Each structure stands twice: as C-alpha cells, then as structure tokens.
Amino acid sequence: MTDTAKLTALIAPEVEALGYAVVRVAMFGGTSDPTLQVMAERADTRQLGIDDCEKISRRLSDLLDEADPIEHEYRLEVSSPGIDRPLTRPQDYDDWKGHVARVRLLEPRDGRKQFEGRLGGVDDGNVLLTDVSKLGAVTLPLAAIDHAKLLLTDDLIAATAPLSTDGADRIQMEG
Incomplete structure (x- = not known):
C-alpha cells in the first residue's frame, strides 16, 4: 500500500x-x-x-x-479540484464558508454517517455545518471526517466563475 x-x-x-x-x-x-x-x-x-x-x-x-x-x-x-471540490484541509472549511457541503464521517454519529449543510467554518478542530436537515446546526470534529466535498449550487457556480474565458469558444487543433 x-x-x-x-x-x-x-x-x-x-x-x-x-x-x-x-x-x-x-x-x-x-x-x-x-x-x-x-x-x-x-x-x-x-x-x-x-x-x-x-x-x-x-x-x-x-x-x-x-x-x-x-x-x-x-x-x-x-x-484542478473542480467546482465540487473535495474539502481536504482545515482552511478549506473556512475558505468555502457559506457554501453547501456533504460531509461523511468515519463512524456514525447520532445514527448518521453523512451530513449535508451550509459550511460555517472551522473552529478549534471542529467543522460547523448549518441548515442540516432535521438537525439545524451540527459540529463535527475534523478528525472524525472520512471525506467532504462542496455540492454544486448556483452560489458555488457564481463564486467559481473563471477569471477569464478567452479562448473558451475555440478549439485548438495541433498538427
């Protein structure tokens, strides 16, 4: 391995x-x-x-x-990590604060392994998720997270628009 x-x-x-x-x-x-x-x-x-x-x-x-x-x-x-990028570093949870994410835990917590909600940032080794279905706000330890990623939303699309679209309408042929 x-x-x-x-x-x-x-x-x-x-x-x-x-x-x-x-x-x-x-x-x-x-x-x-x-x-x-x-x-x-x-x-x-x-x-x-x-x-x-x-x-x-x-x-x-x-x-x-x-x-x-x-x-x-x-x-x-x-x-590139892409628009629905994985959240792999503590700073990612702060950098993408306000956007919707799916977080999967290593072990179930309160009968769930997966949580979807709006990122509230990271504090003292814990990720805050708000607007989680049936739970409201939850705090999840970073160490308990198996993987997390942003979910595609209109807000995320707007926030990640390319800096330049020059050439996006052309196909470059090499010969």
Missing part, C-alpha cells in the same frame, strides 16, 4: 515552489489501473488551467522518476 502522507510530503514542496497549493494527493485504481492523483490550485486564484497542470506534471514526473517512491507502475494525473 502506498503511503500518501509520504508522497504528499515529497510532492507538496515542488508544487509550492511553482506557486501552487496541493489540495489532495491520492492513489486510485488498485492494482489494475493505479493512478497517482495530484489535485492543485493556483495559490492566488484558486483555479488551475491546462498549462498549469502541464507545468506541475512535468516537474513531478522528474521528481517521481528520481525518487521512485512507488513500487509499481502507475499513471500520474494532475488536475
């Missing part, structure tokens, strides 16, 4: 040196199609374009070839 914490410790400084922030490092696909996924974003805009992905991919390919931290063959995937 691949140690993603060690991979993150190896990868993050390289990504940050390029001016990006690592959102998540994960291995997917098991033994049939292993993929090392690196989600990143521009530290200044929280967005990531294809050119950014290419730049990070080149840097990480060289690093990973040299360090060889994964014992088997795998595919490297560098991507």
